[in-house]
Amino acid sequence: MAGLRKVVTAFAGVPGIIGLHGGLPPATAFPIKGVTLTLEDGKKVEIDDPIKLAAAQQYCLTTAGYAPLHEWAKRHTWQMHSPPGEHDLIITPGNNQTIEVVMRLLMDQGDAMLCEEYTYPHIAESMVQPQGYAAIPLAMDAHGIIPGTFRTHLQSLRDAGQPLPKLLYTIPVGQNPTGAITPLGRRREIYGICRDYNILILEDDPYYYLQFSTAHGGEPKGLTDLGHSYLSMDTDSRVIRLDSFSKVLAPGLRIGWVTAAPKLVERIIYHMQGIHLGANSFTQVIVSEVLNEWGPAGFDRHICSMQSEYAHRAAVIQAAAEEHLTGLADWTKPAAGMFLWLKLLTVSDADEILDKLKDAGVVVVPGRFSHCCGPKHVEQSPYVRVSFASASHEELRQGMERLGVTLRAAQAAQG
Ligand code: PMP
Numbered sequence: 001m002a003g004l005r006k007v008v009t010a011f012a013g014v015p016g017i018i019g020l021h022g023g024l025p026p027a028t029a030f031p032i033k034g035v036t037l038t039l040e041d042g043k044k045v046e047i048d049d050p051i052k053l054a055a056a057q058q059y060c061l062t063t064a065g066y067a068p069l070h071e072w073a074k075r076h077t078w079q080m081h082s083p084p085g086e087h088d089l090i091i092t093p094g095n096n097q098t099i100e101v102v103m104r105l106l107m108d109q110g111d112a113m114l115c116e117e118y119t120y121p122h123i124a125e126s127m128v129q130p131q132g133y134a135a136i137p138l139a140m141d142a143h144g145i146i147p148g149t150f151r152t153h154l155q156s157l158r159d160a161g162q163p164l165p166k167l168l169y170t171i172p173v174g175q176n177p178t179g180a181i182t183p184l185g186r187r188r189e190i191y192g193i194c195r196d197y198n199i200l201i202l203e204d205d206p207y208y209y210l211q212f213s214t215a216h217g218g219e220p221k222g223l224t225d226l227g228h229s230y231l232s233m234d235t236d237s238r239v240i241r242l243d244s245f246s247k248v249l250a251p252g253l254r255i256g257w258v259t260a261a262p263k264l265v266e267r268i269i270y271h272m273q274g275i276h277l278g279a280n281s282f283t284q285v286i287v288s289e290v291l292n293e294w295g296p297a298g299f300d301r302h303i304c305s306m307q308s309e310y311a312h313r314a315a316v317i318q319a320a321a322e323e324h325l326t327g328l329a330d331w332t333k334p335a336a337g338m339f340l341w342l343k344l345l346t347v348s349d350a351d352e353i354l355d356k357l358k359d360a361g362v363v364v365v366p367g368r369f370s371h372c373c374g375p376k377h378v379e380q381s382p383y384v385r386v387s388f389a390s391a392s393h394e395e396l397r398q399g400m401e402r403l404g405v406t407l408r409a410a411q412a413a414q415g
């Protein structure tokens with residue numbers, strides 16, 4: 001028998017229909033009677049239309065999202081990725097929570113998820129470990145997952161008669177914490193391997209729009225030349241792609257979207273009904289109004305300005321690293337996202353210098369906290385993650401200087 005959602009949505013669009021089905025507070029009783037948004041250029045967007053004000057304060061009736069925002073996301077995603085398989089899309093409260101939902105729906109306790117060896121810290125600490133899952137670390141380099149080792153790993157599981165993992169979690173652009181971008185050739189190979197071993201791909205891509213040229217004075221890319229996503233090659237509907245407004249608009253809005261096989265999207269909707277009933281209506285209306293005010297050209301301009309901001313920050317930290325860390329650390333120049341991943345050359349474990357860094361007045365994340373199996377799994381990790389996203393340019397320079405001074409002092413102490 002169809003669920004309540006299906007029964008009720010079958011009535012949608014019936015002319016003159018009277019809704020006596022929902023437990024919805026009356027729109028006339030909502031307290032907010034108007035909203036004014038002021039954008040960067042001083043332009044004001046007034047939300048005073050009763051339909052929009054009601055939508056902003058009401059339950060989001062479809063769970064798929066506020067219709068104008070949902071339509072924007074669908075049009076935009078199909079323009080950017082032209083998914084070749086069967087896919088559907090819904091608005092979400094951001095990628096973080098959607099990762100957790102997808103894991104819950106696709107995995108059983110004791111199941112293992114394939115991950116880049118170093119990955120988004122919340123995966124181990126807040127998702128894998130508390131839910132009783134396991135993570136399988138995949139060898140990676142400056143260009144992400146190494147396909148050959150990935151295939152060998154799966155083949156050895158198959159040869160040993162062990163169950164194959166169902167899900168690969170990957171951050172293909174501006175990888176957190178390494179900053180790596182997985183190149184197209186590798187993505188094609190990884191997709192092919194996942195097809196051979198029937199593995200679904202959870203493509204978490206919050207830094208997709210934050211790709212920049214590393215050439216001095218390089219032009220921003222805008223919305224073109226951002227590379228081929230896993231979604232764009234997904235003839236099998238095995239990719240679950242997560243997009244987020246967190247890094248392009250603001251993380252406090254808590255808005256993103258997921259594109260996946262229609263059956264899985266339907267299950268995500270049911271699951272969201274069991275937790276928060278969908279993304280916050282108020283912020284969905286606000287985001288939709290901002291995008292509408294900008295139009296496609298304005299969105300592109302905004303993306304360009306974000307790319308320039310991050311390109312500039314990356315150049316500042318890169319120059320400071322060259323000045324203060326040469327001979328003390330190795331790194332790859334970041335071309336996306338917000339992280340510089342340093343391999344310390346003079347200490348074998350980043351924890352050794354943590355107290356000294358505190359004295360010097362700079363904080364970075366020791367690499368082991370990003371390990372997909374959790375920090376306790378790693379005895380020693382020479383890596384540290386440095387974010388160039390929020391400190392001022394001067395602080396970025398000073399922070400790197402303090403890191404350099406600390407590393408040099410540690411080296412001198414070792415004799
Ligand atoms: N519990 C009950 C008994 C309800 O009727 C509702 C709303 N219809 C909820 C919870 C959902 O509450 P909230 O809007 O705070 O998520």
Ligand code: PLP
Pocket residue numbers: 093094095096097120171176204206243244245246251255256
């Ligand atoms: N995934 C990765 C790899 C991240 O680095 C982050 C934020 O730092 C998130 C997801 C969280 O995204 P959202 O704000 O959309 O929940």
